[in-house]
Amino acid sequence: MDKILRIDMGAAGGPKFKEEPAGEFAAMGGRATTTTIVAREVPPLCHALGAENKLVIAPGMLSGTTASMSGRLSVGCKSPLTGTIKESNAGGQAAQVLARLGYAAIIIEGLPQTDDLYTLYINKDGVKLSVNNALKLLDNYPLVEKLRSDYGDKVAYITIGSAGERKMASASIACTDPELRPTRHCGRGGTGAVLGSKRIKAIILDDAGCKHRQPVNPEAFRDANRRFVEGLRKHPVTGEGLPAYGTNVLTNVLNEAGGYPTNNFATGQFAGSTKISGEAQAELEIKRGGSATHGCHRGCVIQCSGIYNDKDGNYLTKQPEYETVWSHGGHCGIDDLDTIAMLDYLDDNIGVDTIEMGVTVGVAMEAGLIPFGDREGAIRLVRDEVGKGTPLGRILGNGAELTGKAYGVERVPVVKGQALPAYDPRAVQGIGVTYATSTQGADHTAGYAVATNIMKVGGDVDPLKPAGQVELSRNLQIATTAIDATGMCLFIAFPILDQPETFQALLDLLGSFYGITMTGDDVVGLGKKVLTLERKFNKEAGFGPQHDRLPRFFKNQPLAPHNVVFQVTDEDLDQVFNWD
Amino acid sequence: MTPSDLSIRLRMRPEGLRVFHPMLQQGVTLSVEVGGSVRELLCAQLGIPGDYIKERISTLFLNGRAIDDFDKALVRESAVVSLSGAMPGLVGATMRSGGHLAALREAITYHEDSGGEGRCAGSIRLKLFNLILPELAPLILHWGIRFSAQEMRSLVKKEAFASAVERVVVDGQGELGLEELQCVVLPAGEEPVKLSVSLVGECL
Numbered sequence: 001m002d003k004i005l006r007i008d009m010g011a012a013g014g015p016k017f018k019e020e021p022a023g024e025f026a027a028m029g030g031r032a033t034t035t036t037i038v039a040r041e042v043p044p045l046c047h048a049l050g051a052e053n054k055l056v057i058a059p060g061m062l063s064g065t066t067a068s069m070s071g072r073l074s075v076g077c078k079s080p081l082t083g084t085i086k087e088s089n090a091g092g093q094a095a096q097v098l099a100r101l102g103y104a105a106i107i108i109e110g111l112p113q114t115d116d117l118y119t120l121y122i123n124k125d126g127v128k129l130s131v132n133n134a135l136k137l138l139d140n141y142p143l144v145e146k147l148r149s150d151y152g153d154k155v156a157y158i159t160i161g162s163a164g165e166r167k168m169a170s171a172s173i174a175c176t177d178p179e180l181r182p183t184r185h186c187g188r189g190g191t192g193a194v195l196g197s198k199r200i201k202a203i204i205l206d207d208a209g210c211k212h213r214q215p216v217n218p219e220a221f222r223d224a225n226r227r228f229v230e231g232l233r234k235h236p237v238t239g240e241g242l243p244a245y246g247t248n249v250l251t252n253v254l255n256e257a258g259g260y261p262t263n264n265f266a267t268g269q270f271a272g273s274t275k276i277s278g279e280a281q282a283e284l285e286i287k288r289g290g291s292a293t294h295g296c297h298r299g300c301v302i303q304c305s306g307i308y309n310d311k312d313g314n315y316l317t318k319q320p321e322y323e324t325v326w327s328h329g330g331h332c333g334i335d336d337l338d339t340i341a342m343l344d345y346l347d348d349n350i351g352v353d354t355i356e357m358g359v360t361v362g363v364a365m366e367a368g369l370i371p372f373g374d375r376e377g378a379i380r381l382v383r384d385e386v387g388k389g390t391p392l393g394r395i396l397g398n399g400a401e402l403t404g405k406a407y408g409v410e411r412v413p414v415v416k417g418q419a420l421p422a423y424d425p426r427a428v429q430g431i432g433v434t435y436a437t438s439t440q441g442a443d444h445t446a447g448y449a450v451a452t453n454i455m456k457v458g459g460d461v462d463p464l465k466p467a468g469q470v471e472l473s474r475n476l477q478i479a480t481t482a483i484d485a486t487g488m489c490l491f492i493a494f495p496i497l498d499q500p501e502t503f504q505a506l507l508d509l510l511g512s513f514y515g516i517t518m519t520g521d522d523v524v525g526l527g528k529k530v531l532t533l534e535r536k537f538n539k540e541a542g543f544g545p546q547h548d549r550l551p552r553f554f555k556n557q558p559l560a561p562h563n564v565v566f567q568v569t570d571e572d573l574d575q576v577f578n579w580d
Numbered sequence: 581m582t583p584s585d586l587s588i589r590l591r592m593r594p595e596g597l598r599v600f601h602p603m604l605q606q607g608v609t610l611s612v613e614v615g616g617s618v619r620e621l622l623c624a625q626l627g628i629p630g631d632y633i634k635e636r637i638s639t640l641f642l643n644g645r646a647i648d649d650f651d652k653a654l655v656r657e658s659a660v661v662s663l664s665g666a667m668p669g670l671v672g673a674t675m676r677s678g679g680h681l682a683a684l685r686e687a688i689t690y691h692e693d694s695g696g697e698g699r700c701a702g703s704i705r706l707k708l709f710n711l712i713l714p715e716l717a718p719l720i721l722h723w724g725i726r727f728s729a730q731e732m733r734s735l736v737k738k739e740a741f742a743s744a745v746e747r748v749v750v751d752g753q754g755e756l757g758l759e760e761l762q763c764v765v766l767p768a769g770e771e772p773v774k775l776s777v778s779l780v781g782e783c784l
Contacts, residue, residue, distance in 0.1 A: 236638070236666040236711070245710055247668055252605060252709040253675060256641050256662045257688055274605045279713060283601070304668075322669070423671050430684025431670060444670060469683050476670065491668060497680075561644060564687045 001059065001104035001213070002026055005127060007120070009198045010051050010110025015118065015129055022104035027514055029061035031087040032485035032530050033105050034076025038085055039533040041107075044541035048080035048190070049167055049197040051111040057098070057158070057203075058106075060487005064099025064213040067221075067509050068229050069489045071095045071297035073158075073175055078541070079189035081169040081356070081399055082416045082441040085537040087484065088191050091296035092175030092184030093156035095487060097205040098122075099213060112199045117165075121151070123206035135201045137162045139349040139387070140174045140182035143202065151204045153180055158203040161351025164192030166389050168397030169417075170356035171196060174348065177296050183318040184296050187353035188443060189418060190399075216515030224508035231502025232301050235495035242304040242491060243293045247322035248278030250422075255330075258561045259427030261420070262330045263372050264362040265413050268424050268559045272335025276325055281337055282306070289313045302491050308341045317345035320354075323444070326422035327358020332365055333372030339379065346382045352397060357382060359419035360400045367407035411553050416441035416543070425550055426559040426566050433473035433568055437548045437576040439534035445480065445490055469568060474576045482527035486510065528579060535577055545574050586729070587751040587774045588761070594779055596744020597717050599735065604717055607660065607705040608725040611774070614657045614702035618642060619650040621661070621704070626723055628716065637712060639664040639675045645690035648678045652692045657702040665711035724776035729767040732775065736762045746780060 004025060007017040025033050034056040046052035055077045062070035073095035079086035098106070101122055112118070117136050121128045135143060139161040147157055156176055163171040171192030174182035186192075215221035232238045241249055251273055254260040258268035274280060282292035290307035296318075306319030320328075320340055328334060328343040347354045361378050364370065370377030385393035395406050400419045404412030413420040418441025425432025435442040483490060488506070496503040503520075511518045554566040612625050618640065622628045628637075633650070640647045641662040647653045655661060667675060674684040682689065703726070708716055735741050736758055748756050750765055766773070 236636070237668050237672070240711055241666055242668055249710045250667060250669055250672060252707075253639060253641075253662075253664050253667055254671065256644060256664075256707065256709075257646060257675060257685070258644050259671075259685075259688065274602060277605060277709075279601065279605060279710060283598070427688050428671055428674055428685045429687050430674065430681070434670075469686070472681060472684060494666070494668060494673070497673060562688050567687070 001064070001099055001102055003102055003104065005103055005106045005122070007106065007108045007129065008110045009108060009112045009200070015112060017127055017129060025104040027061070028104070028485065029063065030058055030072060030074040030089065030485045030487040031076070031481060032526060033058035034074045034087050035085060035530050035533050037105065037107060038076045038078065039537045042078055044078070044537050046078060048078045048083065049193060053078050053194060053197075054107055054109040055191065055194045055198060056105055056107050058104065059095040059099035061485065061510060062513060063095040063487045065215065065513060066212050066299070067225050067513070068232065068299050068301050069492055070487055071299060072487045072489055073098070073186070074484065074487070075173055075186040075191045077191055077194045079191070079441070080167070080193045081190040082418050083541060084416055084439060084441060084543060085534045086189035086191060086440060088186035088188045089484065090173070090175045090184040090186045091300070091489065092177050093297050094158050094175040094205055096297060096299070097156040097207040100207040100210040101205060106203070108195070108198050108200060111197060115199070117199055117201045120200055120203045121206070122204070124209045132201070137165060140351050141349050144176060144180060144182050147202055147204065148180060151206070154208060155204050155206040157182065158205070159351075160192045160195050160201060161349060162389065163351045163386065163397055164196035165201070166394065166397065167193040167196050168352065168386070168394065169193055169402070170352045170360070170397055170399045172351050172353050174351055177318070178298055181318065183348055185348065185351075185353070187355065189441065192351050215513040217512040220512035221509065224505050224512055227505035228502060228509055229301055231495045231499050231505055232492065235498060235502075237494040238302045238491060242302050245278035245282050246292065246304050246306055246319050248281050248320070248325050250322045251277040251325060252279065254423065257427060258559070259424045260326070260330055261413070261422065261424045263333050264331060264366040264411055265424060265553070266411070268427055269561055270330035270335070273330060275335045276329045276337055276340060278322070281319065281325070284337060285309070285319060292319065294319065300489070302489065304491060311338070316341050317348065320344040323422050324354040324358065327355050328361065328378065331358055331362040331422075332378055334375055334378060336375055339375040342379055343382055346379070346387065350382070350387045352386065355421055356399050356419045357386070359413060360396050360403050363400045363403050363409055363412055364396060364407070366411060367403070367409050369407070411551075411557070413551060414442060415550060416547055418442050424559055426554055426564045427562060429566060429568055430469040430472055432550055432554065432566050433469050433573060433576065434477060436550050436573055437473065438477065439531060439538055470572045470575055474578070477576070478524055478527035478531060480527070481530045482523040485526055485530060531577065532579075545570070548573050548576070585726075585772045585774055586765070586767070588732070588776075589749045589751070590745055590775065590777045591747040591780060591782070592777055593744045593746065594718075596741055597721065597777070599738055599741040599744075600717060600721060601713055604708045604713055604720065607707040608720070609703050609727065610706050610720070610723060610725060611701070611703050613699050614655055614659070614704065615696055615699035616655060617651050618647060618653045618655055618661065621655045622650070627719065636665055636715065637663050638666045638677060640677055642690050645688050646675050646677065646682075646685055647690045648682055650677070653690055654692055654696050655704060656697070658704065660705045660707065662707040662709065663712045663716065664709040667710070718779060721777035722782070724774050726772055726774050728770040729773050730770055732773050733762060733766055
């Protein structure tokens, strides 16, 4: 990854591109790359859909190598949803192909002077930017089908649906999976709207003639990868639970804990939870000839995804993840997997974030647009309103916060304008700390279970003291930021949390590839550096401690069945980033 | 359960046990001795090996609250006990019993703050989730579950269930066919039934 592709969509005479040496970014990746470039080049006070914003696309540090689980693609920009800096990442094939093509990043800047729609094609021989207005307002599935007729099946596609073209703040960027389905999305924060504002509809990555990236120390790299894969396979989460049930395995447990937000965060348990659980979903998928075990990119050994077929045994969508099953399920009072799967398909097709869209529909239900539990009503709102860009659809497509304002709803579960994921912070208060303080808006992946005990990020913490919640959240956010920079799937967190030898194998993978020695301290340092840049950007964009808060209702509306409210004080929240 | 409750014993092929999975996720009632610790319930009463508990049951809820100490938490009458294997995600690690991230869910952690009240015969509701579900289903069904005659009738109507049953024995009435069980023996209403299931090759 020795070069960067910079595309100026607003150049005089029409869009122009140039290649630059990657420099410091050659040994960087993922969130570290996107954040560093955005923080350096984007004015924090710019309009997210204006010419000054830039969209940065970066593979991970090990993408394009033979390292397992190295296929996450990061996208960064100023978010039109939150107004903060944003990094959103996805699986699929794109990161591997982009890295093999030699690019550490693609930077898209400026706004075109016409309404033309562009495709960007990259192969080993160069770059081609073309006008293709025949693609206007095509959604992701038909769009990829059309592109395949031109570019074939041995490429990776990055696309936006109609929501991105309409610059909706919940719009996602889709990456195709190994079967060339647009099912893997950089979902959070409206990155699809930024790509839409640049008028780029599709990026086609063709690595024909390119080889895997070669490590500095091939033997040590092979050995580290072998130990890493062994660690993934022997751990019960990555070796058994995720392959068998996917992430939706969480539904039963969250519901049992009383932390499953139901009917727009009105209560913590959903009566229909077992009907939409991961266990029920896996059984149905297998019964219909789909699959409960499937990888989102080649080289994945966890295989947490699946194939969801309809009642007639025809492909409907990929296995909806836990967050999606919750947002369109329990959050909306819907206990039917077929309805949820249809909504998952619609979200992927239109190109919107499944969390934002599901939470928004729940807020619309709270507002009385349709009743909780209305399956057909939910499909109609997404398919016929958001999907067709009606005035109501444009409100819904711009997320839960705008919808709540438009309809006068008090209980709107957002932080910094971004919808909360599927864990009620009144029950799991430590996660609430991360929701409140994350640089990204409410985000369940911002502080993941990444080996803080092994890495001793910030020193030892007594986990059984409530005060430890702030420390843990801080440590998790630092460690997660570092993992996001590697481009590794976050699900590697579980084996490296429990198995020091697997964590060491990850460090050895990075070290042997780049010819350096990496320690836990290096990882911590990287995480802190990236978070510091993000905090600085946000501060200059107008964000302060008052924005690091959960909505008020979490403090004054007790959550059944445990009747708890969020109790972490504002003073404690302000201590999370205590190294600033 | 009273001594007069209808007691049914089945011998089934293993594939038939999947029919019970939804029920086991929602929770089944077990007759047990209450008043002891969670570990005593699982090991001494239900016969789950200690190694299995240590290696496989990473998350355990008592009345909807996460447990960190299986020896201190006491199982009282009508308690709800839920067993889960290792879970993904931050929240999965957070819910883990005695895990490093337990502080993150302090508000819903189970704390045993009173002494035991003596042991006696009683009942609990047991839920099995994810990897634990297929692994412990045979043992729990062999122990015996209590439900209503109406629920039993619904079960008998399922093809996957009926086709997997090899033998039916009703206490006091000997061996029966499924049709006879449904049409003659099972009460029409919500009367309680105890059902225990053995797999082919095991004694009834």
